[in-house]
Amino acid sequence: MLLVLWMIVSGAQIIPEYLLPHPVRVLNTGWTYIASKAAHLPYAGRFFDDVSASIVRVFMGFGCAVLCGLPLGVLSGRIAMVNSLLSTFINGLRAVPGISWLPLAMVWFGIGIKTTVFLVGLAAFFPIYLNSVAGAQQVNLRLLQAGAMMGVRRLRGNFSILLPGAMPQIIPGLRLGLGISWAYLVLGELTGVPNGLGAVIMDARMLGRVDMIVVGILLIAMIGRLSDVILVVSLRTCFKSARRMA
Amino acid sequence: MTRRAAGERFESKLSTHPSLLQAVEVSMDFHVNGSALRVLDEVTFSAAPGEMVCIIGRSGCGKTTLLNILAGFLRPSGGQVLLGHEPIRGPGPDRCVVFQEDSLFPWLTVRENIAFGLKGRGKTHHQIRHEVDRYLALVGLEEFSEYLPREISGGMKQRVALARVLILHPQVLLMDEPFASLDYHSRREMQALLVSLWRNMHQTVVFVTHDMDEAIVLADRVIVMDMHPGRVRAEVDVPLERPREPEETEYVFFRRRLYDLLKN
Numbered sequence: 001m002l003l004v005l006w007m008i009v010s011g012a013q014i015i016p017e018y019l020l021p022h023p024v025r026v027l028n029t030g031w032t033y034i035a036s037k038a039a040h041l042p043y044a045g046r047f048f049d050d051v052s053a054s055i056v057r058v059f060m061g062f063g064c065a066v067l068c069g070l071p072l073g074v075l076s077g078r079i080a081m082v083n084s085l086l087s088t089f090i091n092g093l094r095a096v097p098g099i100s101w102l103p104l105a106m107v108w109f110g111i112g113i114k115t116t117v118f119l120v121g122l123a124a125f126f127p128i129y130l131n132s133v134a135g136a137q138q139v140n141l142r143l144l145q146a147g148a149m150m151g152v153r154r155l156r157g158n159f160s161i162l163l164p165g166a167m168p169q170i171i172p173g174l175r176l177g178l179g180i181s182w183a184y185l186v187l188g189e190l191t192g193v194p195n196g197l198g199a200v201i202m203d204a205r206m207l208g209r210v211d212m213i214v215v216g217i218l219l220i221a222m223i224g225r226l227s228d229v230i231l232v233v234s235l236r237t238c239f240k241s242a243r244r245m246a
Numbered sequence: 247m248t249r250r251a252a253g254e255r256f257e258s259k260l261s262t263h264p265s266l267l268q269a270v271e272v273s274m275d276f277h278v279n280g281s282a283l284r285v286l287d288e289v290t291f292s293a294a295p296g297e298m299v300c301i302i303g304r305s306g307c308g309k310t311t312l313l314n315i316l317a318g319f320l321r322p323s324g325g326q327v328l329l330g331h332e333p334i335r336g337p338g339p340d341r342c343v344v345f346q347e348d349s350l351f352p353w354l355t356v357r358e359n360i361a362f363g364l365k366g367r368g369k370t371h372h373q374i375r376h377e378v379d380r381y382l383a384l385v386g387l388e389e390f391s392e393y394l395p396r397e398i399s400g401g402m403k404q405r406v407a408l409a410r411v412l413i414l415h416p417q418v419l420l421m422d423e424p425f426a427s428l429d430y431h432s433r434r435e436m437q438a439l440l441v442s443l444w445r446n447m448h449q450t451v452v453f454v455t456h457d458m459d460e461a462i463v464l465a466d467r468v469i470v471m472d473m474h475p476g477r478v479r480a481e482v483d484v485p486l487e488r489p490r491e492p493e494e495t496e497y498v499f500f501r502r503r504l505y506d507l508l509k510n
Contacts, residue, residue, distance in 0.1 A: 086350060142349040145319050150363035153337035161361075164353045241353035244394055 018240040021053065021211040043200065043212055051223065054185055057113060058227075061188075064182045066174065069125045073173075074162060094126045098184055106191055115197075116188030117124025123179035123184040133175025134213045136168030164241030171235060171242060178231055179203025182224040197223075253494070265292035265340075266330060266450050267316065274311055277410035285311050287475035288325065293418065296448045302455055304508060305343060308476030309454045313422045316329045316452060329417060339363060342411035344424040350395040350406055357382070357391040362388045376384035381409040384443065384472045401432035405439070409502045412443065437463050441488055458504045463490050470507045480507050 003023060010022040021029075029043070036044040074082040101119060109115040139162060149162045163170070189198030197220055204212035212230055235242040274286040285308040293299045303309045303342055314320040316327055317335040319379065327334045329341065350359050361378045371375075382388050385405040390398055395406070404424050411419065421440075425433045436472045455461055465484050472479040482503060486496055 011478070082501075123505075140348070142345055143351060145337065145343070145353075146345065146349045147362075148337040148342050149317055149339065149341065152363075152366075156366060161351070164351070167353070236492075244353045 014091045018208070019109060021214060026214045026218075029209075029211040030065075030218070033212070033215055040206070041070070043204075043211075046200065048162050050195050050197050050200055051194075051219070052109065054189070054198065055223075056177045057116045057188065057196065058120055058178075058181045058185055060177055061115075061184075062124050064117065064121035065128055065177055065181070068121075069128030069173075070132050070170070070175070073129040074136045074158075076129075076138025077133040077139075077166070078162070087133075090129060094130075095148070096126070098123050100186060102187065103192070108200065111192045113193065115191050116193060119188040122185045124181045127176035127180060128170075128173045131169045131176070132166065135164060135169030135173070136244035138169065139165035164245075167239060168245050169242040171232070174235070175228055175231060178227060179224060182220055182227070186220070263437055264294060266297075267317065267326040267452065268292040269325070269330060271325035271410065272312065272315055272322045272327065273396070274308065274315065274320070275323045281293055284475040286310075286315075286322070287319045287477040289476065290325075290485065291469050291478055291481070293450055293452055295450055298444055298451045298453065298456060298464055299469060300453045300461040300467070301469045301471060302461045302504065302508070303476065304473060305456060307458075307471045307473035309471055312471075312476070313343070313452070313454050314492055315421055316418075317341055317420050327346045333349075339414045340417045341420055342414055342416035342418075344411060344419070344421045346423050347400065347403070347427050350410075352395050356393050356402075358405050358415060359395065359406050361413045363410060366418045369418030377413060377439060381413045383424070384412070384425065385409045385439065399432075401436060402426050404428065404436060404469055405420070408440070411446065412449070417450065419449050420449045421451065423455055425453070426457070432461070440464065445488075458501055458508070459492065461504065462500050463487075468504065470504065482507070 004120060006020075007023055010017070010020060025081045033043045033045075034047040055147055072082075074085065076086050079191065098119060102115075105118050109118055143161055143165055144157065147157045179204035185196070186198035186201060189196040190202055193199050201213050204210075204216065239245075255427060269291055270290055271288040273288055275282040275284050279281070283397055289312060291299070301312065303308050304440050313321065316334075317324050318327075318334050318341065331453055333343065351362065354362065357378055359500070360381055361374050361381045364374050364377065378391075379388075385408060387402060387405055389408070394439075395403055398406075406509055407424065425436045428436060440451075442447065452465075453461075453464055455480065462484060468482045468484060469478055470482065471477065482500070486494075486500070490497055492498075492501075
């Protein structure tokens with residue numbers, strides 16, 4: 001539907017070519033970018049390099065966010081003192097737009113992968129943390145009591161009752177976090193890293209290759225959606241609670 | 247040492263039979279807006295091994311609070327709870343609870359819910375499976391072992407809740423109005439099931455209810471609670487043959503007696 005509209009608009013030159021290229025041209029550029037042998041055209045064959053670099057960055061940033069956000073969130077949800085210590089601080093930081101971290105991150109980590117991973121991780125942290133807090137808070141007290149009276153110790157209780165009980169909230173947190181990771185990837189790759197999908201988009205802007213920008217946007221959308229599906233499927237495979245309570 | 251002494255002191259105060267679970271002058275105050283509200287006032291009672299004790303009282307008399315204290319979920323403001331002369335410290339598998347409703351783990355099947363408490367006790371997979379099968383049969387749920395809690399009826403859920411604690415062989419089974427949300431026939435069925443399990447397993451049971459008929463059908467002894475503050479108003483022995491039918495003269499007599507005790 002949208003595609004048809006796009007074809008009509010571009011075909012009739014309602015919007016000039018340099019603002020919105022024709023779909024066929026975008027398709028061609030995309031094909032060259034993905035499938036051609038390297039180097040005989042600009043961007044040709046760079047796709048796998050870029051995409052693997054970007055995936056690694058998203059994966060590392062998202063991983064850091066999960067490793068910090070999930071335990072901190074569950075702790076805050078269960079222990080009021082931790083929550084009151086962290087919540088003002090974290091909710092304050094949350095209000096700061098990601099882009100204002102960019103200068104600081106560049107001072108701290110220099111230009112390159114560390115800055116990108118930092119920005120991605122920071123952005124993904126908040127939805128994961130907040131949903132874990134909400135999830136841990138709404139776990140039915142009865143379930144925790146039932147575990148305690150059946151002799152379940154603290155540590156096992158956390159993994160066999162608290163986490164599964166909070167799972168219905170944790171899953172959307174992870175999905176939001178992963179989505180935001182892809183969004184912040186482009187910001188993170190503005191900083192002058194040589195490869196990556198975000199870098200390609202910025203590079204294409206410099207060279208006025210709007211078709212390439214559109215290709216980059218579409219690819220990020222597709223990969224983002226794909227990674228969301230993979231996340232949900234793997235959670236469902238690994239956790240009974242993800243499978244049976246969603 | 248002082249704890250033991252306290253236990254002995256109170257045992258001499260109590261009735262003749264040896265007791266397994268004792269509440270000794272248990273008081274509970276809740277603090278609301280700076281003022282203390284006394285919910286339980288020096289409640290003392292005991293349950294002998296193998297005895298079925300019903301605690302009956304009107305809504306708001308603190309009977310659920312009392313059960314939470316017996317289970318160890320709440321710490322009393324005063325007094326203590328002794329299990330075989332040892333004061334209890336927090337919840338544990340020696341005093342298992344069947345809650346009012348919806349306390350099963352919704353992400354586990356019936357079988358997994360029943361097996362939950364057996365995990366981490368050094369039993370093999372095979373042993374656990376065997377035990378769970380036995381208890382599934384005891385509560386008549388063999389065909390529903392792979393269902394999830396949300397897929398079975400309220401009565402079946404309470405069967406699972408019963409099986410998952412009986413399998414742990416608790417010294418005392420605590421029940422907090424477990425059949426209150428069931429329809430009349432399911433409730434009668436569950437009461438009959440409980441009586442038969444209790445007889446076969448010689449299980450000590452403390453059963454909280456507000457339903458006079460339930461108390462008379464089940465109990466060896468009924469403890470009637472007063473309200474504002476909650477305290478023991480009377481203890482009534484019910485020495486009737488089981489099963490007990492509402493048409494019998496003695497049954498009607500006991501019902502009348504409880505009714506009078508609960509009134510005002």
